[in-house]
Amino acid sequence: MSEPTCAPEAVGLCAERLERVDGWMRRYVESGRLAGLSVTVARRGEIAFARAHGLCDLARGRPMARDTILRIYSMTKPLTSVAVMMLYEEGRFQLDDPVTRFLPEFRGMRVLTGGSRRKWENVPAERDITIRDLLTHTSGLTYGFMESTLVDAMYRDEGIDFQTAETSLAEVVAKAASLPLLSQPGAEWNYSIGTDVLGHLVAVVSGQPFDAFLRERIIRPLGMVDTDFHVPAEKLARFASNYAHGEGGRLTLIDDAVEGRYAHPRRVASGGGGLVSTAADYARFCRFILNRGELDGVRLLGRKSVDLMTTNHLRGDLADMGQPRFSESSYAGIGFGLGFSVMLDPAKAQILGTPGEVAWGGAASTAFWIDPAEELFVILLTQLMPSSALPLRRELRVLTYAALVDQAGPTARR
Template sequence: MQDTPVQDLPVTDPKTLGLCPERLERVDGWMRRLVAEGKLAGLSVMLSRRGETAFFRAHGLADIARATPFAADTITRIYSMTKPLTSVAVMMLYEEGRFQLDDPITRFLPEFTDMRVFTGGNRVKAETVPAQLPITIRDCLTHTAGFTYGFMEATLVDALYRQNGVDFGENQDASLAEVVARLARQPLLAQPGAEWNYSVATDLLGHLVAVVSGQEFGDFLKTRVIDPLGMVDTDFHVPADKVSRLAANYSLFRDRSLKLYDDAVGSRFAAKPAIASGGGGLVSTASDYMRFCRFILGRGALDGVRLLGRKTVELMLMNHLGGDLASMGQPRFSESSYTGIGFGLGFSVMLDPARAQIVGTPGEVAWGGLASTSFWIDPAEDLAVVMLAQLIPSSALPIRRELRVLTYAALVE
């Protein structure tokens, strides 16, 4: 697979931002190798420090069949990197006094009254016990509500989700409210607050935003978060005049070859979806998502536009678990490692780099998406990094950890 030339992208001299240019160039070499070895079709990496872009490169192809270069403005499916934006929408309503974080979700969604927790049995007759506590809004923000994902295929509750249409991504025959109602009829995987389980909780929060605000969730996120932040290419679908910039999505097969998963032309992301998935429905670009990262680094403000108060953002970036993810049950899947990593209100939170066995800073927040996209924000270093690729699953390659090491190795001041 041929690599495409490095594009001329406007950046600030890394030296003025406390970064070693020679060490930063290792990132470029690493990107080129991933493409040359056929591990990725293409990717982009953007690094910002002190509010300035220090590195922005794109290599490889966005679409192999059509030989379309992966460019600075390539649009990608960011999947679960949607979750932090949905969490911001929730916290905006929190700031308006609409609810408290420890309020039970039944205050707005009564269908979740009298929930039961799975203990055994089979699909025909699941054995359950009553939930000991109501599910709170905070539980949903931290993935401790007791929900799961059907795609994990690890538990009977996962199977019940698949069997009963609890799918916010592929569902085109139901509304957001209808799928949430289906969710309420399934047993919980764990007692509320007891375990950390990655889940559809953020999709439920999207519906909560709609109920509380009186506005469709997709419209709320677009008009109250995405547009004010100047994220011009971020939406729940790619409009016709931008489809040529949408990357194809690939899977890495057992023979380590790339196979087409979702074509750029004819992608379901090229049409407006029936459901605006707050858990994984957005597409975006590196520049757009970096604006979101800078908004977080700005403690709720960007370019004179304030969406959240400083203390609210600080609360979001704190660990809200009793320990790290590893101590909260037996996580079945995550876009993060478990040991030394906590979880805040929409992000993973670095607690202890030594325990996580990766270079980093306590207090940095991060997350990723199904197609190997990722970001992290380091407030202590005034640093943010966004990486976009289109490879499923995100666990196929250790590229997130590799990029983290390469980036921090360039930080010299």
């Protein structure tokens, strides 16, 4: 495992307080609630804390490490959003363009108003879905796993699941377009397959398969050497198994590292949740965002594009847009940009943080946040589903922010 590149005090963090993170990690492993986890804390371009505890594979006794490869699920979404913004910068489209300009299957969408699975009531969509709607999860699309609405049930009935589909990206998108929307485009925030649709959009606009575009234009240029849509045979020994809490809270295997579906190339590259990655790789992506589009001399986006991505695009916060809570977190005081949540008001969110901080997480309890004002990013990696099983993100947020002991910004540097 890579060692930190600086002493915490050199970047305004308290080493003693950061050790609380280590104790917190050990308690989760020793209690059996997590098989293993890793945490990375970086500030001002230096890694101040990088620890791993426990196992990434209980059956084989393999330790969790900084180079352990894990399913990052929805932490894929920011990379897909960067791909969209790269094409936007090339003048291929405007963010308020209707997606029907490139994906005609979304013409004439209907919005569910009631009824049953067999006979649903609906009205016409008042306008087409735009590219920005897809980026901000305000398109009216949804996810089948939500299991809370009639439209969710239709997704399950029709097999609209980009993680398990064995057809093609285009076919799954077309099937989703044949079903009604959950709400009028732009009216509500509903977490959705919108970023998977954007993956297909990237393929159509670029003329290149989505997975190839992501590898060639983002993953390789950023030096993310272990990030991909599957794990090759020579790296399977570093891949983590995925778990859930079973009877009595005991960890139960739900996807084996060696024999699971990530051991082979996938038919559908999910822009919403298909990637695997490591702590070291995702730290490179966080640095790229914190540097406003550039890393180690490689610029993929202009700084103004990153500024736009990390700005709230909603009318108020997520609670104002119909989503008071998601996973284990309250969404009062939290907005959404183009691929990330955006902290608006820590007091309203009732959690430590900074206005302008961006974040997101994955279904297996992974998370990251980037705080430009504090020149800080934090990465949490583990493999436990669902992400609401434990309050990991909120607890780690408090522990890491409590370790900040200097004044933020350039004036603090000496």
